[in-house]
Amino acid sequence: MSYSDLQQQPIAMFDMDGTLLDLAFDDFIWNHCLPERHAQVHQCSLEQSQQTLFQFYQQHKHTLSWYSSAYWTAKVGVDVLQLQYEHREKIAARAGCHQLLERLKAKGYRCWLLTNADQAGLQLKLENVELSPYFELMISSEELGHAKEDVGFWQKLQQLHPFDPTKAVFIDDTVAVLKGAEAFGISKLVSILQPSSSKPSRNVNELPYPALNHLTELFDYLESNNLETNLQVTDAKTA
Ligand SMILES: [Mg+2]
Known part of the structure; x- marks a missing residue:
């Protein structure tokens, strides 16, 4: 795959705690x-x-x-x-985490891990759950000097690692963080219904963004939303 082809691949940007890991x-x-x-x-x-x-x-x-x-x-x-x-x-992945990451990897999606955990906290999680092999980039907001809720985080991220916001999908359990990403220009935003297994699921109607119950639902969402405008995506429901 050439460098320019690689740049056309959609980027799946993931939060860590409450999204991939059980809060x-x-x-x-x-x-x-x-x-x-x-x-x-x-x-x-x-x-x-x-x-x-x-x-x-x-x-x-x-x-x-x-x-x-x-x-x-x-x-x-x-x-x-x-x-x-x-x-x-007690650190654990949410259900479907590795299943989803494996499928994305097999399909050639680029995955970024963007966490508000500080670098020491990120290190602790990475030592206990295998996430590193799935990500081309892992960023702690501590490195960028802004929390993800702040547009400054996204501006700094883009300066350091150029990306096209229209080709990115961002998954995060925190609404205030999704709003920060939206203010920057990322429009494909996805939340999580039950970030913590020790608390009940949230009501889908109370969340301002589409939300995943099982993490693997993201895969079908990505495939059906035609993120890769250059590729013809067949939707099984309408084909
Ligand atoms: Mg989170």
Whole structure:
């Protein structure tokens, strides 16, 4: 395949936590382990720790600090990265993750992993779930200096790794992140119905973007949306 052919291939851009990986791990760390450890370290009640931490969460949501383990460690006096390592056996892929990635790879789709996890957090996940072989690019928003919610993330990404937004599809469980991508010019946006196996599915009618139940549904979505305008895609339903 020539270089120019390769540039014509659609790019599937994936979020990591809550999209490819089960957000139950992160829920467990932030909502259960951290309040417990915080209460031990600061010699206060679990209720006091929960109140303090949940207030911090509200203040910092969707900012780059929110995603930085170093920031949280300094802010709350607990080594959050260490805490995640202690429970790393709970890190798991969502159902259909590897099945989907295998199919995309076989079909020649280019895949990028774009995460708000900081570089240390990304490293931890990659050590525990095999994702690296499927991606030509893996980016932490920490490297770019903007969270994905911010158009600046996408502008910086495009400067460093030129891509055509009309030929990209972006899959992310967080609506605020999808809105950032939309503001930049990516129009093919897909969400996830149940980012965490420890919480119920969201209502499809409450999500402003199409949402996947099983990850492999994305494959049919890609094939039927004629992302490759130069190729004739046969839709089994209308052919
Ligand atoms: Mg996510």
